[in-house]
Amino acid sequence: MIDLRSDTVTKPSLEMRNAMASAEVGDDVYKEDPTAIKLQQYCAELFQKEAALFVPSGVMGNQLCLNVLTQPGDEIICEKNAHIFQYESGSPAMLSGLSMNLIEGKNGVITPTQVEQAIRPTNAYYMPRSKVIEIENTHNVAGGVVYPIENIKALRTLADKHNLKLHLDGARLWNASIASGISVAEYSSYFDTVSVCLSKGLGAPVGSVILGEKSMIEEAFRMRKAWGGGMRQIGIIAAAGLFAIENNFERLALDHQNVKNLANHVSQIDGVEVDLSNVQTNMLMFKPTKMSVDDVISKSKDKGLLLGPGGIGIVRAVTHLDINSDDIEKAKQILTEIFNG
Numbered sequence: 001m002i003d004l005r006s007d008t009v010t011k012p013s014l015e016m017r018n019a020m021a022s023a024e025v026g027d028d029v030y031k032e033d034p035t036a037i038k039l040q041q042y043c044a045e046l047f048q049k050e051a052a053l054f055v056p057s058g059v060m061g062n063q064l065c066l067n068v069l070t071q072p073g074d075e076i077i078c079e080k081n082a083h084i085f086q087y088e089s090g091s092p093a094m095l096s097g098l099s100m101n102l103i104e105g106k107n108g109v110i111t112p113t114q115v116e117q118a119i120r121p122t123n124a125y126y127m128p129r130s131k132v133i134e135i136e137n138t139h140n141v142a143g144g145v146v147y148p149i150e151n152i153k154a155l156r157t158l159a160d161k162h163n164l165k166l167h168l169d170g171a172r173l174w175n176a177s178i179a180s181g182i183s184v185a186e187y188s189s190y191f192d193t194v195s196v197c198l199s200k201g202l203g204a205p206v207g208s209v210i211l212g213e214k215s216m217i218e219e220a221f222r223m224r225k226a227w228g229g230g231m232r233q234i235g236i237i238a239a240a241g242l243f244a245i246e247n248n249f250e251r252l253a254l255d256h257q258n259v260k261n262l263a264n265h266v267s268q269i270d271g272v273e274v275d276l277s278n279v280q281t282n283m284l285m286f287k288p289t290k291m292s293v294d295d296v297i298s299k300s301k302d303k304g305l306l307l308g309p310g311g312i313g314i315v316r317a318v319t320h321l322d323i324n325s326d327d328i329e330k331a332k333q334i335l336t337e338i339f340n341g
């Protein structure tokens with residue numbers, strides 16, 4: 001099977017497993033796990049933030065950041081397809097008492113003008129209090145689109161003007177950095193808090209890291225415990241994260257190359273629509289015009305290619321560590337057969 005459903009389906013390599021097996025460990029609830037500490041220090045330095053915390057998942061990373069930036073009753077301004085709103089089980093409301101002010105974006109991007117219009121007047125005591133602007137880079141539902149840096153800078157200026165905080169869901173910030181040539185440290189410099197995943201393009205089996213000021217990360221450490229995320233000998237998984245950043249970051253360029261190759265091919269198939277300008281990182285979204293999404297997915301599966309749904313009427317293909325250029329050639333052939341046969 002060629003599995004293009006997501007970049008989360010990767011299996012740890014033998015080298016990664018060896019790094020995990022030989023990791024030094026301790027009790028992280030006592031802050032005594034040397035490998036977790038090493039990963040956190042490594043990330044704080046890489047992202048040029050005061051402190052970092054290893055957390056079990058991207059969802060917990062985002063939600064911890066939102067929690068430490070807000071009080072119950074506050075409001076988050078974000079794009080309507082933001083992961084924190086659509087795919088985190090309603091946790092802003094459930095865990096932190098937050099409401100969401102959603103903006104219709106274009107390719108996942110919201111403009112500073114739209115955001116400024118959404119900010120509540122400070123004297124409107126009967127409205128929710130605007131507190132955080134959140135963006136996603138790359139944007140998942142938009143198909144791995146890279147957030148324009150000029151837009152990010154303008155959002156920072158806006159946040160400062162209105163005394164708001166800025167959170168980055170950087171589950172795939174690694175891909176954005178490779179595609180744009182902008183360092184993860186530069187991206188992070190515009191945000192109060194950042195959450196990045198180790199278990200997507202980088203290929204670790206588990207884990208995310210959040211970054212911010214020391215006081216915020218200390219508070220997040222407390223909340224992680226309160227939410228049941230205090231872990232013990234986590235060096236075993238932190239070692240996989242360290243291995244992933246050190247060995248699998250730069251190679252994301254290959255995933256981007258592979259998906260572009262696939263996208264160029266698919267765009268020439270009759271019965272398929274693709275916006276090639278949105279194929280910027282490791283995702284391809286395409287619209288079958290003569291077949292349903294379910295049909296494309298099941299016919300591909302019968303021929304050994306796993307694809308996923310990418311929204312209403314859209315099929316998604318995602319490249320990753322366990323996909324090579326031969327797999328892409330086979331995927332191209334399978335898709336040609338499906339649409340032409």
Ligand SMILES: Cc1ncc(COP(=O)(O)O)c(C=O)c1O
Nearest residue numbers: 057058059060083136140169171
């Ligand atoms: C943009 C984005 N943020 C956050 C997450 C959550 O990550 P996790 O599945 O590790 O909780 C995902 C997962 O797909 C994602 O795509």
